[in-house]
Amino acid sequence: VQVVESGGGLVQAGGSLRLSCTASKYTYSFYSMGWFRQAPGKEREGVAIARTDGSTTYADSVKGRFTISLEIAKNTLYLQMNSLKPEDTAMYYCAIGPSYYPGSRYIKTGGRDMDYWGKGTLVTISS
Secondary structure (H helix, E strand, O other): OOEEEEOOEEEEOOOOEEEEEEEOOOOOOOEEEEEEEEOOOOOOEEEEEEEOOOOEEEOOOOOOOEEEEEEHHHOEEEEEEOOOOHHHOEEEEEEEEEOOOOHHHHHHHOOOOOOEEOOOEEEEEEO
16 A cells, blocks of 8 residues: 655745645555644654544644545545644654544554555645
8 A cells, every 4th residue: 555645835824735645545445544743853643534434533733724534536635734833844644544443543642553654745834
């Protein structure tokens, strides 16, 4: 399974970015895909999770600003990021994994038990 992210870049605070992630054929028909991020010197943290049952979960830090969506037919995940802040600056990673874990668990653990990961896309927010 290959996971490939795109859409990162440099924007000013208050701006918007849209990240995309495509995963090649995954073993299971029901799965979770999520966005995670890691800033320099910090641990990886969960940002948002989308499951094939339609449910979504967000980290408190991005609620109301970020929107995750999953296009199942294309195995493609999106993250619309609005009202960006300098503290959103990080490498953003996409991952795919089993859906039997709740999205909150993936958020809390920074993606533990996700099966496959992309190489990341860098998001930099200037103040």
